[in-house]
Amino acid sequence: MSSYSLGKELTGVVGRDRAAMTLQDQVAQLFVEARDDVYRYLLSLGLHPPQAQEATQEVFLRLYVTLKKGEDIQNPRGWIFRVAHNLGLKIRAKQSTQAPFDPELEMKLRSAELNPEQSLLEREQTTRFHQAIQGLSEQQRRCLFLRLEGLRYPEIASALGISASAVGEFLRRAIARLKKGEL
Amino acid sequence: MPHPDEEQLLRYSDGELPGRATSQVHSHLKACWECRANLEEIEKTVGASVRYRATVLQRHLPAPPAPWTDIYSSFARIDASIEQPSFSERFLRMLAWPVHHPKQWAPALLALLAAVGLFYRYRLTPSVQASELLNKAILASDAQRGKPHLIRIRTSAHTVTRRTGVAQASEANGSDRETLNSLQTLFRNANYNWDDPLSARSYSAWRNQLAAKRDQVTEDRDTYRVRTDTESGDLLEASLRLRSQDLQPIEGRFEFRNRDWVEITDVAEDVEPSVNPLATARIPAPENRATLPFEKDPSTIAPAVQVATISDELHVWAVLHQLGADLGDPVEVSRDAGQIVVSGVGIAPERQQQIQAALNSLPNVVVRFSESTSAAAPPRATAPENPSAGDSKPLQARIAGQVGGRANFDQLAAQVLDLNEPMMSRAYALRRLADRFPAQAEAQLNSQDLEMLRRLQREHAAALGEQTAQLERLLKPALKSVSGAARAAGPSFSSDSWRPATEELFQSARRVEKLLAVMFGAAPADSPDDSVNAEQVPAELLANLAQLRAKVEAYDHLLAKTER
Numbered sequence: 001m002s003s004y005s006l007g008k009e010l011t012g013v014v015g016r017d018r019a020a021m022t023l024q025d026q027v028a029q030l031f032v033e034a035r036d037d038v039y040r041y042l043l044s045l046g047l048h049p050p051q052a053q054e055a056t057q058e059v060f061l062r063l064y065v066t067l068k069k070g071e072d073i074q075n076p077r078g079w080i081f082r083v084a085h086n087l088g089l090k091i092r093a094k095q096s097t098q099a100p101f102d103p104e105l106e107m108k109l110r111s112a113e114l115n116p117e118q119s120l121l122e123r124e125q126t127t128r129f130h131q132a133i134q135g136l137s138e139q140q141r142r143c144l145f146l147r148l149e150g151l152r153y154p155e156i157a158s159a160l161g162i163s164a165s166a167v168g169e170f171l172r173r174a175i176a177r178l179k180k181g182e183l
Numbered sequence: 184m185p186h187p188d189e190e191q192l193l194r195y196s197d198g199e200l201p202g203r204a205t206s207q208v209h210s211h212l213k214a215c216w217e218c219r220a221n222l223e224e225i226e227k228t229v230g231a232s233v234r235y236r237a238t239v240l241q242r243h244l245p246a247p248p249a250p251w252t253d254i255y256s257s258f259a260r261i262d263a264s265i266e267q268p269s270f271s272e273r274f275l276r277m278l279a280w281p282v283h284h285p286k287q288w289a290p291a292l293l294a295l296l297a298a299v300g301l302f303y304r305y306r307l308t309p310s311v312q313a314s315e316l317l318n319k320a321i322l323a324s325d326a327q328r329g330k331p332h333l334i335r336i337r338t339s340a341h342t343v344t345r346r347t348g349v350a351q352a353s354e355a356n357g358s359d360r361e362t363l364n365s366l367q368t369l370f371r372n373a374n375y376n377w378d379d380p381l382s383a384r385s386y387s388a389w390r391n392q393l394a395a396k397r398d399q400v401t402e403d404r405d406t407y408r409v410r411t412d413t414e415s416g417d418l419l420e421a422s423l424r425l426r427s428q429d430l431q432p433i434e435g436r437f438e439f440r441n442r443d444w445v446e447i448t449d450v451a452e453d454v455e456p457s458v459n460p461l462a463t464a465r466i467p468a469p470e471n472r473a474t475l476p477f478e479k480d481p482s483t484i485a486p487a488v489q490v491a492t493i494s495d496e497l498h499v500w501a502v503l504h505q506l507g508a509d510l511g512d513p514v515e516v517s518r519d520a521g522q523i524v525v526s527g528v529g530i531a532p533e534r535q536q537q538i539q540a541a542l543n544s545l546p547n548v549v550v551r552f553s554e555s556t557s558a559a560a561p562p563r564a565t566a567p568e569n570p571s572a573g574d575s576k577p578l579q580a581r582i583a584g585q586v587g588g589r590a591n592f593d594q595l596a597a598q599v600l601d602l603n604e605p606m607m608s609r610a611y612a613l614r615r616l617a618d619r620f621p622a623q624a625e626a627q628l629n630s631q632d633l634e635m636l637r638r639l640q641r642e643h644a645a646a647l648g649e650q651t652a653q654l655e656r657l658l659k660p661a662l663k664s665v666s667g668a669a670r671a672a673g674p675s676f677s678s679d680s681w682r683p684a685t686e687e688l689f690q691s692a693r694r695v696e697k698l699l700a701v702m703f704g705a706a707p708a709d710s711p712d713d714s715v716n717a718e719q720v721p722a723e724l725l726a727n728l729a730q731l732r733a734k735v736e737a738y739d740h741l742l743a744k745t746e747r
Contacts, residue, residue, distance in 0.1 A: 024258045031254050040244050050505055053247040061257050068261070099537045108243045116597050117590070129235055148236045153199045168199065172190040179228045 046100030320383030
């Protein structure tokens with residue numbers, strides 16, 4: 001996603017009503033494009049599917065409210081993931097008594113039934129890579145996942161509340177560990 | 184320049200290096216094979232991560248449990264609520280004006296304050312009176328605390344006498360016990376203390392927990408009467424008559440949301456209730472209005488003192504639904520000896536823990552998980568172990584030709600079976616709700632609970648519809664040319680009631696599942712219970728999918744019509 005400025009574009013010269021119309025369409029379009037990514041990211045944070053879905057919707061509504069207030073958001077996708085990340089952690093913290101969502105991916109990956117198109121070798125490779133990902137530290141994994149969603153280092157940094165150079169370091173370590181997992 | 188380290192290389196390829204460093208690394212890479220090879224390694228790992236996202240995260244994480252809602256309607260709600268602050272800003276500005284013009288506003292402000300004072304005085308008086316009166320009555324009753332008294336309870340259908348104190352239904356005989364038990368449930372659901380219903384303390388406790396209420400206090404020759412009505416909870420209106428001389432409650436009347444009413448009168452201790460017509464002489468005749476007799480569904484009345492109600496069970500379902508445990512998981516819910524038993528076989532320990540934790544806060548729930556591997560899941564058509572085993576089947580070969588080869592066919596089969604599983608789990612979930620909430624039980628739900636039940640049903644139906652539509656989208660291009668003209672979708676339901684409709688919906692989904700199994704080689708086409716021959720399968724399948732989708736729509740409509 002290119003980094004363009006939604007807020008400026010919309011609340012600039014255009015009339016108020018038309019701006020509101022366009023704003024809705026723009027956020028709705030972004031919602032359609034990115035909701036599944038946000039939803040999956042929230043699952044990876046340990047939210048259960050119904051909560052993750054609800055939180056996803058909430059994130060886009062917050063984007064709408066923020067833009068409507070006339071705030072300027074440089075990269076909506078980065079903004080969305082930052083808000084999703086924080087909201088997701090808040091939801092997780094509230095229900096610390098409940099076990100986090102665990103999709104049991106590894107079992108699924110090994111299952112020939114679900115991956116009939118993969119050869120045994122490919123399945124083993126995928127499983128090994130998955131295990132390598134599981135072996136990453138939490139921060140490494142979060143940096144990697146957010147980078148995979150197209151966020152730049154400063155955006156990841158602001159989502160996780162760390163510095164951009166720390167993001168570079170986490171990503172380097174993540175890549176180094178995954179490289180071993182690939183072999 | 185020395186060799187850039189790995190982090191610099193990564194930053195370089197991510198475009199995160201400052202401009203000068205970028206060009207330095209760039210020219211170094213031109214010169215250095217070693218660093219170029221390192222960079223290539225990094226890119227390979229990046230590529231593997233991207234593939235991981237696509238093949239593992241996107242494909243194997245569970246899809247959203249419900250269809251996405253229409254976000255435009257939420258926008259509209261937000262727009263409406265955003266208007267308000269600007270209104271209050273205007274209001275504040277208006278208020279700020281007098282500060283600069285004190286002479287003009289001072290008398291107006293005084294008048295306003297007086298008006299507000301009067302308003303509050305009149306508005307609050309009954310409720311102040313009511314709580315004062317109740318507090319005095321509580322103090323008065325404290326003098327004889329612990330002394331049980333005899334009360335007579337009258338409903339539209341029964342009259343029972345019992346002693347106050349911890350509810351002892353066990354003392355009563357058969358039919359009285361049933362009545363007492365159902366009354367206990369009624370009062371308990373309304374947050375009204377059933378142990379001592381005719382007391383200022385219980386009345387006051389109920390009244391204090393109401394969010395919004397209206398009070399009325401009236402005075403007769405020798406009694407006070409406190410009356411409270413509310414919109415929250417199951418008990419809509421209650422009144423308590425207190426004797427003026429000692430503030431002892433002598434009569435209470437309770438009207439419930441489900442239109443049941445209960446009258447309780449104090450029976451003098453020294454007189455046997457059945458031979459004392461005087462004790463009830465002061466009770467006004469019940470108003471002549473429509474009342475419903477109590478439901479006497481034996482399944483809701485169990486000998487235990489704490490009786491799990493159908494409403495309790497509904498809440499259990501809602502919690503399971505929240506966890507997605509009403510889908511796929513072999514979790515069963517039943518009611519036994521006044522308790523709700525949630526049982527499951529062969530569920531992973533973490534999942535067990537999760538379910539247990541979520542159900543902890545609910546009353547009267549027992550969770551029993553066992554390890555046995557003989558899963559209690561409903562029978563389903565099994566997915567093909569190996570779809571490519573059926574190469575000889577002409578139907579599949581034709582479809583394979585249509586979709587561009589065996590590999591594509593296998594992929595299609597995998598996608599279809601991936602969708603079939605959640606689709607059927609929705610159909611089973613709907614059927615279970617229909618089984619667990621027969622008409623009789625549903626009649627006992629209050630309107631909030633009924634709404635909850637409808638929400639569960641609607642969510643399942645919506646997901647079922649979505650999955651059906653996805654199956655259609657997936658299969659239509661592949662089957663269009665191998666099936667003849669598709670039949671038009673059949674009529675919707677044969678009945679106007681949602682229970683038989685649920686069964687029809689379920690059967691319709693089963694039919695689709697069976698046809699899918701035949702088509703993708705998991706079941707033989709000529710199995711005895713299947714009248715369809717292989718040639719007709721594609722056309723049948725498309726027709727049945729269309730029919731299922733139409734049925735889901737009709738079902739949703741039907742549910743909407745059954746709202747109270």
